[in-house]
Amino acid sequence: MRSVFPLGDNETESDGHAMNESTRLHLGAAYYPEHWPEARWPEDLRLMREAHMTVVRMGEFAWSTMEPEPGAVRLDWLDRAVDLAAKAGLVAVLGTPTAAPPAWLSTPEVLAVDDKGRPVQFGNRCHYCVHSPELHAATRRIVGAMAERFGPNPDVVGWQIDNEFNRVCYCDRCRAEFQRFLKRKFGTLDDLNAHWSTAYWSQTYSDWKQIPIPIGGHNPGLMLEFKRFVTASYRAFQKLQIDLLRPKLRPGVWITHNFMKWFDGYDHYAMSEDLDLASWDWYVGSGHHDYLNDGAAHDLVRGFKQRNFWIMETQPGSVNWRDVNNALNRGEARVMAWHAVAHGADAIAYWQWRSALGGQEQYHGTLVDQSGRPRPFYDEAKELGDDFAKVRDLLAGSTIHCDTALLHSYDSCWSIRGQKHHKEFDYIWHLLGYYRPVAARNVGVDIVSAEAPVDGYALVVAPALVLLSEERAARLAGFVKGGGHLVLTVRTGMKDDYNALLPARQPGGLTEAAGVEVEECYALRNPVPVAGPWLKGTSTTWAERLRVLDTGQTEILVRFGACNGWLDDQPAITVHPYGKGRVYYVGACLDAAAQQILIDHIVADAGVEPVPATPDGIEARKRTATDGREIFIVINHEREEKQVTLPWAARDHLTDRDVQGTLSLRPYGVAVLTKADGKG
Numbered sequence: 001m002r003s004v005f006p007l008g009d010n011e012t013e014s015d016g017h018a019m020n021e022s023t024r025l026h027l028g029a030a031y032y033p034e035h036w037p038e039a040r041w042p043e044d045l046r047l048m049r050e051a052h053m054t055v056v057r058m059g060e061f062a063w064s065t066m067e068p069e070p071g072a073v074r075l076d077w078l079d080r081a082v083d084l085a086a087k088a089g090l091v092a093v094l095g096t097p098t099a100a101p102p103a104w105l106s107t108p109e110v111l112a113v114d115d116k117g118r119p120v121q122f123g124n125r126c127h128y129c130v131h132s133p134e135l136h137a138a139t140r141r142i143v144g145a146m147a148e149r150f151g152p153n154p155d156v157v158g159w160q161i162d163n164e165f166n167r168v169c170y171c172d173r174c175r176a177e178f179q180r181f182l183k184r185k186f187g188t189l190d191d192l193n194a195h196w197s198t199a200y201w202s203q204t205y206s207d208w209k210q211i212p213i214p215i216g217g218h219n220p221g222l223m224l225e226f227k228r229f230v231t232a233s234y235r236a237f238q239k240l241q242i243d244l245l246r247p248k249l250r251p252g253v254w255i256t257h258n259f260m261k262w263f264d265g266y267d268h269y270a271m272s273e274d275l276d277l278a279s280w281d282w283y284v285g286s287g288h289h290d291y292l293n294d295g296a297a298h299d300l301v302r303g304f305k306q307r308n309f310w311i312m313e314t315q316p317g318s319v320n321w322r323d324v325n326n327a328l329n330r331g332e333a334r335v336m337a338w339h340a341v342a343h344g345a346d347a348i349a350y351w352q353w354r355s356a357l358g359g360q361e362q363y364h365g366t367l368v369d370q371s372g373r374p375r376p377f378y379d380e381a382k383e384l385g386d387d388f389a390k391v392r393d394l395l396a397g398s399t400i401h402c403d404t405a406l407l408h409s410y411d412s413c414w415s416i417r418g419q420k421h422h423k424e425f426d427y428i429w430h431l432l433g434y435y436r437p438v439a440a441r442n443v444g445v446d447i448v449s450a451e452a453p454v455d456g457y458a459l460v461v462a463p464a465l466v467l468l469s470e471e472r473a474a475r476l477a478g479f480v481k482g483g484g485h486l487v488l489t490v491r492t493g494m495k496d497d498y499n500a501l502l503p504a505r506q507p508g509g510l511t512e513a514a515g516v517e518v519e520e521c522y523a524l525r526n527p528v529p530v531a532g533p534w535l536k537g538t539s540t541t542w543a544e545r546l547r548v549l550d551t552g553q554t555e556i557l558v559r560f561g562a563c564n565g566w567l568d569d570q571p572a573i574t575v576h577p578y579g580k581g582r583v584y585y586v587g588a589c590l591d592a593a594a595q596q597i598l599i600d601h602i603v604a605d606a607g608v609e610p611v612p613a614t615p616d617g618i619e620a621r622k623r624t625a626t627d628g629r630e631i632f633i634v635i636n637h638e639r640e641e642k643q644v645t646l647p648w649a650a651r652d653h654l655t656d657r658d659v660q661g662t663l664s665l666r667p668y669g670v671a672v673l674t675k676a677d678g679k680g
């Protein structure tokens with residue numbers, strides 16, 4: 001059997017428990033036994049099991065219970081909780097508790113400092129300085145003890161390091177560490193000064209100690225390196241914990257961190273390199289689920305390790321931290337769960353199981369209320385548990401394969417967010433503008449690092465890849481030469497790896513492949529008209545005036561209409577053959593309708609097929625089983641009954657019925673299908 005996770009050196013297929021647990025579909029919740037009398041635990045675990053839950057996550061904020069005073073480590077209670085969970089049929093994921101250093105550890109040496117120079121107040125979370133030696137020593141003690149105690153435990157199948165790393169510390173120690181980081185990277189101040197153009201405004205550094213941590217706007221080179229430094233800092237703290245755990249863990253037991261979708265505080269690709277599994281915490285907050293945007297977040301996280309992921313937290317109805325903490329509609333959380341699975345999630349874990357009587361999150365949604373009885377939402381989770389039980393074997397080990405890749409780059413995101421040039425131009429907004437129309441056609445997308453190899457894809461979309469190193473340009477040009485279709489968009493290829501402008505016109509190293517160069521870019525106050533033979537619409541926010549270089553070969557697909565004089569009748573969107581492939585340059589930010597037309601054209605040109613086409617509001621995605629069998633997950637994201645015409649006869653594994661021709665989906669209905677061609 002091919003596992004989602006590569007087997008370790010000394011691991012065999014039959015090693016069992018932990019490895020199998022990582023690839024099968026799980027339902028679970030975050031549970032905090034430390035909040036409750038031990039006599040209550042069996043009832044909570046019974047209710048979990050009755051909802052067909054299979055996993056429970058514990059421990060991630062329990063440091064003060066695990067170590068009430070320095071060195072007095074007490075893990076017996078957690079051992080008993082893991083054991084009771086196992087007896088109830090649930091495996092455990094344990095979190096290291098470092099996101100919540102206890103009061104005794106929250107000394108001036110450990111507390112982070114905010115950007116106004118004030119120590120962060122104790123009593124919330126993530127209040128530590130990630131470089132604090134005192135924190136590191138205490139982390140070694142508690143994580144080391146957990147590793148000793150639970151590493152060999154067959155009922156612990158995975159570990160989460162810390163919880164949602166997110167803080168930036170501005171203390172003197174971090175500043176000194178930043179200076180050391182820069183010295184390691186640049187070697188000499190001359191080199192740093194040259195890359196950052198520090199003669200500008202007399203920023204020239206003559207001593208490493210002069211270099212500040214940027215607060216607000218600063219030199220673009222400095223700002224970019226600070227983000228890289230924050231990445232390196234959290235990666236080192238995460239690695240410190242991984243190194244304590246790994247030698248003690250049984251083969252196949254995985255280590256993850258729970259990320260927050262598009263959070264840009266650090267480079268998630270770099271952070272994920274040391275992890276076995278990526279996971280993320282999916283909150284809608286206020287309002288409702290938007291499957292085209294949320295699908296991008298799943299595909300993003302699947303791309304961190306280029307394999308299936310876990311939803312480590314999601315809201316059981318409502319949260320407590322928005323202006324209006326509305327509940328999801330009845331049935332909405334169930335389709336959300338299926339939508340995540342359709343995009344490669346192997347687990348859905350609700351946050352949290354039961355409302356704590358005290359603490360900051362008293363009003364957050366839960367499955368069991370303050371009285372200890374199930375809330376109405378519990379029944380929806382139970383229905384989901386029932387669904388999962390029906391298809392667990394079918395989905396075990398299944399993976400997702402796409403012909404289209406969308407490139408994501410943290411450095412380009414940081415660069416643009418640091419200098420937006422148009423207040424409404426956001427890197428992620430722009431990326432989603434390319435994701436949504438592709439996803440709306442049921443075309444599977446891998447969102448991968450701009451550093452990832454792209455050979456094998458038919459279509460690669462590289463939105464606003466402003467930082468274009470020579471390697472990136474060469475890799476993408478090679479992809480096109482080999483027959484790939486590449487889409488470049490506004491702001492591409494302006495800068496080098498140090499956030500300095502390239503001494504060349506856009507798109508830098510991809511100019512020859514694109515067959516055009518950008519003569520000028522314009523931040524737009526008002527939409528400008530664009531038109532071509534098969535597309536008419538507007539460009540908002542941004543427009544680039546293109547000059548055709550390869551006049552014999554470059555096709556002008558769309559031109560700007562009359563507007564500011566500079567853009568009037570100039571090329572806006574082009575396509576250029578290069579090697580065996582083609583490069584589109586999109587110098588406009590089209591309105592949604594025009595963007596859909598453009599994307600439909602490009603997808604068809606690249607020969608990418610949808611996973612069958614469905615009406616609006618219905619999503620169809622495909623996972624491929626270990627034996628090659630195709631599994632289709634079809635989801636009605638709307639609150640009215642819908643019909644889908646299937647191109648083949650199928651078996652619905654949730655209803656255990658055959659479907660011929662038309663599939664009817666109830667409001668928020670889901671079907672898990674295999675083709676009825678003998679292989680189903």
Ligand code: GAL
Pocket residue numbers: 163164281283313319320351361364
């Ligand atoms: C997450 C966090 C959880 C819980 C949740 C509430 O960001 O990881 O511990 O606080 O938010 O929505």
